[in-house]
Amino acid sequence: MAGSIQPPPVVFLDRDGVINRDSPGYIKSLAEFEFLPGSLEALRRLAEHGFEAIIVTNQSALGRGWLRAEALAAIHRRLCDDVLHHGGRIRDILVCPHRPDENCACRKPRPGLIMEARRRHGIDVAAAVMIGDSGKDIECALNAGVGASVLVRTGNGRQAEAELRRKGIVPDGIAADLPAAVDWILHRRRS
Ligand SMILES: [Mg+2]
Numbered sequence: 001m002a003g004s005i006q007p008p009p010v011v012f013l014d015r016d017g018v019i020n021r022d023s024p025g026y027i028k029s030l031a032e033f034e035f036l037p038g039s040l041e042a043l044r045r046l047a048e049h050g051f052e053a054i055i056v057t058n059q060s061a062l063g064r065g066w067l068r069a070e071a072l073a074a075i076h077r078r079l080c081d082d083v084l085h086h087g088g089r090i091r092d093i094l095v096c097p098h099r100p101d102e103n104c105a106c107r108k109p110r111p112g113l114i115m116e117a118r119r120r121h122g123i124d125v126a127a128a129v130m131i132g133d134s135g136k137d138i139e140c141a142l143n144a145g146v147g148a149s150v151l152v153r154t155g156n157g158r159q160a161e162a163e164l165r166r167k168g169i170v171p172d173g174i175a176a177d178l179p180a181a182v183d184w185i186l187h188r189r190r191s
C-alpha cells in the first residue's frame, strides 16, 4: 500500500571494542585488526533477520597523524570482506577523523555521524539501535535520538558502565558482548 514501505531496521555499531579487539595504542594497521570472538556470526544473524549494520567510529588517530587514510581503508575493506564472507553485510562505515580538541560535530558523543548516515540512507533513526562499548556511544545514541542503546562489556564496556552510572545514564540493554547484544535486539523485536 502507498506509504507503507518500511525501511529496513538499522543497527549502528561502534567498531573498536565491539566488533574487533580495541587497543590503547589505536588500530593502525591490518596486523592490529582482530575480530572479537563471535562477532562475525553476530553480524550474520543481524543480516539474516533483516537488519542493516552501519558502523560509526571515532578514529582520532587519523587527525593525530598516527593512522594513514590508506591503512584505514585497507582495514575497512578487510572488515567488510570478512563480514560478507561470513554471511553478513556492512551497509556503510562512517568515520570521525578529528582530534577531540578540533571540536567537530561528528566525534561521538556528538550526533554528526548518525545524522550523516540518515542523510545518506534515509534511516528511521528512532527505530534504530546503537551498540557500543563506551559512554560516548551511548550518549551519542541519546543525542541523535536513536531508539535504543545496548552497552557491551567487551572493550571499554565495564569502565563505561560505571561512568554512565555516575552520570545517571542508563543504556536500554547491557550485554556481555556483540553476540549477546544481537540476542537482546532480536528478543526485543519479538516481545
Ligand atoms: Mg569502542
Ligand SMILES: [Zn+2]
Binding pocket: 096, 097, 098, 104, 105, 106, 107
Ligand atoms: Zn569529527
